[in-house]
Amino acid sequence: MTQARNLVHPRDEIMRTMDRIYRYRMTTTSGGNLSIRDEAGNIWISPARVDKGNLTRADIVCVRADGSSEGLHPPSSEFPFHKAIYQARPDIRAIVHAHPAALVAFSICRQTPNTRLFHQAHSVCGQIGFAPYACPGSEQLGSHIADTFREGCDSVILENHGVVVGGDSLAHAFQRFEAFEFAGKTLINALQLGPVRYLDDEQLRQAAERSVDFESFTPDTASAEERELRRQLRDFVRRGCRQRLLISTEGSFSARLDEDSFLITPTQRDREQLEVEDFVLVSGQRREAHKLASRAAKAHQAIYRQHPGVQAxxxxxxxxxxxxSVTDSTFDVRTIPESYVFLRDVQRVAYGTQFRDDGQIANYVSESSPGAMLENDGVIVTGKSVLDAFDRLEVLESTAEAIINARTIGDISAMSDAVIDELCTAFNLKD
Known part of the structure; x- marks a missing residue:
């Protein structure tokens, strides 16, 4: 499938992307800058000393190839290193620089996150580098960063500063930046739980080579039920991105349409920007024409086939x-009644099970045990509706956060067997 032409003006791309970064709390009012190098060699860049939370398209500055600039404000004080990166790497067309807390933590410890935590982060972030400190805005800083990019790095931690990421488009650079920050946050949390498990080359290859082989078909006119499910999926996927349960390059969400048909997120599409027409109808061994279903579609299908009560x-x-999922720490949901009632026992799934076509992934979830932990690949949650699945995902993440926080306070007191029996009776929970 050919990639659609980008028809969005650089001013709008920078404005929208900065708004998204700020909404996700991955930069501050004064921190960070974005740029795009266009076909004429002009560099469009966010301005200096303008509120990142209220950036408008008129605020974006264009620095011409001849050095002249056009705009209401001076360009970012970090313009020198943007220019240096573009000179060092002609393949890079856009840059994201910001100070997200997790990556700043690595920056001030003079370390870089190991993206082998999970295959998608390793694939999306590209080669990781570290650039030594120099004064912000200085030519020396530009030289340090450009040298690191010249070595082939795509995502670079800046010593005692932040991070800078390059891509072949601003969307690509943002995805790398977001995945890098996500890996950093996950690793910081995981280190509080115990030894971290990383993927080896064979495991990374296993993930990279998986594919979804469906024949193409043209569906009949969409029913009212299908249209409603498409709307629900769109809304909850966007909500998941806002809640930071999903990111632009990670996660799949599906809803059952009938006995052997379901709708699912497409592959290689920004999750937050999906529209109702982007979701892919899968029916038996066929998928909707001119669309590519998530590479997790076979795993979703196996679960639907084995568990008729699962609807999402x-x-x-x-x-x-x-x-x-990247440690061997026990995930015990006997924390508060909500966690146990919604999640019950969360099983752990060996890495790679979700990639196989044997359907074994379906053995790890059920109506009475709706969630599972995928080793080095996040979680699965099932539900009786799109809302139910999303609600359980929120509860699972909230429970995990509470446990991690509690471990810094003291010993965790799990609910007793008597309390669990009482909950099972009160809420009619069955095995």
């Missing part, structure tokens, strides 16, 4: 729950 499924990578 989420594969996701929220940072706290995913921290458990």
């Amino acid at each position: 499924i989420v594969f996701a990578h929220p940072v706290n729950a995913t921290a458990f």
Whole structure:
């Protein structure tokens, strides 16, 4: 499938992307800058000393190839290193620089996150680098960063400063930046739980080579039920991104349409920007024409076939729950009544099970045990509706966060067997 032409003006791209970064709390009012190099060699860049939370398209500055600039404000004080990166790497067309807390933590410890935590982060972030400190805005800083990018790095931690990421488009650079921050947050949480498990080359290859082989078909006119499910999926996927349960490159969400048909998120599409028409109808061994279903579609299908009561499924990578998935720390949901009632016993799934076509993934979830932890690949949550699955995902992530926080306070007091029996009776919970 050919990639659609980008028809969005650089001013609008920078404005919208900065708004998204600020909404996600990955930068501050004064911190960070974005740029795009266009086909003529002009560099469009966010301005100096302008509120990042209220950036408008008129605020964006264009620095011409001849050095002249056009705009209401001076360009960002970090313009020198943007220019240096573009000179060092002609393949890079856009840059994201910001000070997200997790990556700043690595910056001030003079370390870089190991993205082998999970395959998607390793694939999306590209080669990781570290650039030594120099004064912000200085030519020396630009030289340090450009040298690191010249070595082939794509995502670079800046010593005692922040992070800078390059891509072949601003969307690509943002995805790398977001995945890098996600990996950093997950690793920080995981280190509080115990030894961290990283993927080896064979495991990374296993994930990279998985594919979904469906024949193409043209569906009949969509029913009212299908249209409603498409709307629900769109709304909850966007909500998941806002809640940081999903990110632009991670996660799949599906809803059952009938006995052997379901709707699912497409592959290689920004989750937050999906529209109702982007979701892919899968029916038996066929998928909707001119669309590519999530590479997790076979796993979703296996669960639907084995569990008729399951009506919606989420594969996701929220940072706290995913921290458990990359360690051997026990995830015990006997924390508060809500956690146990909604989640019951959360099983652990060996890495790679979700990639196989044997349907074994379906053995790890059921109506009475709706969630599972995927080793080094986040979590699965099932539900009786799209809302139910999303609600359980929120509860799972909230529970994981509470456990991680509690471990810094003292010993965790799990609910007793008597309390669990009482909950099972009160809420009619069955095995």
